[in-house]
Amino acid sequence: MVANASTPAIASARPEMTAALMDETGLDDDVLRELVHRFYDWVRADPVLAPIFVARITDWAPHLDRMVAFWSSVTLMTGRYHGRPVPKHAPLRLGSAHFDRWLALFRTAARYVCTPAGAEHVIARAERIARSLHMACTDACMAPGDIPVLRSAAAE
Numbered sequence: 001m002v003a004n005a006s007t008p009a010i011a012s013a014r015p016e017m018t019a020a021l022m023d024e025t026g027l028d029d030d031v032l033r034e035l036v037h038r039f040y041d042w043v044r045a046d047p048v049l050a051p052i053f054v055a056r057i058t059d060w061a062p063h064l065d066r067m068v069a070f071w072s073s074v075t076l077m078t079g080r081y082h083g084r085p086v087p088k089h090a091p092l093r094l095g096s097a098h099f100d101r102w103l104a105l106f107r108t109a110a111r112y113v114c115t116p117a118g119a120e121h122v123i124a125r126a127e128r129i130a131r132s133l134h135m136a137c138t139d140a141c142m143a144p145g146d147i148p149v150l151r152s153a154a155a156e
């Protein structure tokens with residue numbers, strides 16, 4: 001089958017939108033798969049990130065498949081990912097150094113694998129999701145005593 005604006009070459013819950021996004025960005029299943037595999041090859045060799053993954057993931061194939069589905073949903077709106085990333089990350093006690101490193105590797109992998117438009121598209125989404133995951137993780141790590149008590153002037 002030849003992909004065009006109404007028939008994307010990958011399964012999607014929103015075929016027309018997916019076809020238009022594939023057209024604009026050059027992203028498709030093969031490119032996203034290559035991006036995910038290259039990125040996690042680097043993550044697994046990285047001194048900051050590798051220990052966190054080694055402690056949680058023993059069987060990499062299902063994780064990589066899940067991540068391809070995630071990026072397919074996020075970048076091409078295919079609706080293929082059905083997980084909940086926040087509860088998976090909250091117990092990992094991730095800080096700025098982890099997110100900075102994760103994003104640095106992800107940006108490099110995206111620029112290496114994707115077209116310039118595809119890299120820009122996927123990096124913008126990674127940065128946005130990393131920000132909200134970071135906030136969710138910071139919130140989850142805060143003990144009740146760490147939360148500042150805000151008093152109004154009237155209560156003084």
Ligand code: HEM
Pocket residue numbers: 049052053056057066067070082083084085088089092094098099100102125126129130133
């Ligand atoms: C700060 C660096 C990060 C580390 C160390 C990290 C680590 C992990 C680990 C260990 C898992 C497997 C969790 C488990 O199955 O128990 C995981 C899953 C996942 N991560 Fe991250 N992560 C990071 C940042 C991010 C970012 C920025 C994104 C998205 C842009 C992301 C998206 C995901 C998704 C979608 C999953 C799969 C969740 C599921 O099972 O449905 N991660 N991550």
